[in-house]
Amino acid sequence: MEKMKTLKQKIEQKIVATVVVAFMFSMMFGSLNLPGASAAVTNTNLIQNIVAGTFGHGALTNVVFPNITIGSATNSTSNMTMTTAWDLRGSGAGWTIAGYASRLWIQNSATGVNNLDNVEIRWYPSGATIYAISGVTTGMTLGSVANLDGSRTLITATNNNGMGNYRINGVMFNIVYNGRTDQVSGNYVSVLTMTSS
Numbered sequence: 001m002e003k004m005k006t007l008k009q010k011i012e013q014k015i016v017a018t019v020v021v022a023f024m025f026s027m028m029f030g031s032l033n034l035p036g037a038s039a040a041v042t043n044t045n046l047i048q049n050i051v052a053g054t055f056g057h058g059a060l061t062n063v064v065f066p067n068i069t070i071g072s073a074t075n076s077t078s079n080m081t082m083t084t085a086w087d088l089r090g091s092g093a094g095w096t097i098a099g100y101a102s103r104l105w106i107q108n109s110a111t112g113v114n115n116l117d118n119v120e121i122r123w124y125p126s127g128a129t130i131y132a133i134s135g136v137t138t139g140m141t142l143g144s145v146a147n148l149d150g151s152r153t154l155i156t157a158t159n160n161n162g163m164g165n166y167r168i169n170g171v172m173f174n175i176v177y178n179g180r181t182d183q184v185s186g187n188y189v190s191v192l193t194m195t196s197s
Contacts, residue, residue, distance in 0.1 A: 053088025073179030080171040092160040101148035104188035112182040119149040124172040135164015
């Protein structure tokens with residue numbers, strides 16, 4: 001009888017020891033998957049908010065034409081080597097960049113003609129090249145050859161196209177000079193205003 005009692009106490013001690021060891025392991029290494037126990041499953045949402053960026057364009061400060069001589073009719077050409085455009089809004093909305101030029105004026109009080117009409121200023125966007133810095137050029141088209149006496153399209157992107165960063169290289173300009181002999185000499189300046197919408 002005494003032997004049975006001792007054996008029972010030893011078994012109880014082993015059970016307690018096993019429970020204590022299991023508890024210690026679970027505290028050190030996490031929960032144990034005991035036989036017959038079902039593992040818990042939890043789901044956690046990882047949330048990242050991505051906000052809309054900007055939309056716009058940039059261009060060179062100056063496009064300089066070669067000298068022309070009073071009295072000599074000529075076409076004066078120059079190149080706007082680079083224009084940039086970007087659409088980082090993330091909306092996929094289509095967009096257009098257009099341009100308009102004022103007359104070429106000289107600030108000079110001398111007699112004679114001191115301006116050139118903006119109907120004589122023409123650009124050639126269709127001969128330029130679109131490069132995608134990021135994004136793709138699918139659905140993007142360059143504008144047609146046009147006089148800049150009104151708003152004229154440089155480039156258009158259709159809906160769900162034109163998302164990214166772009167460069168338009170090599171937009172040529174032509175100023176038609178009719179060779180008037182009463183033209184005032186000096187630097188003539190026109191402002192090319194471009195808008196993105």
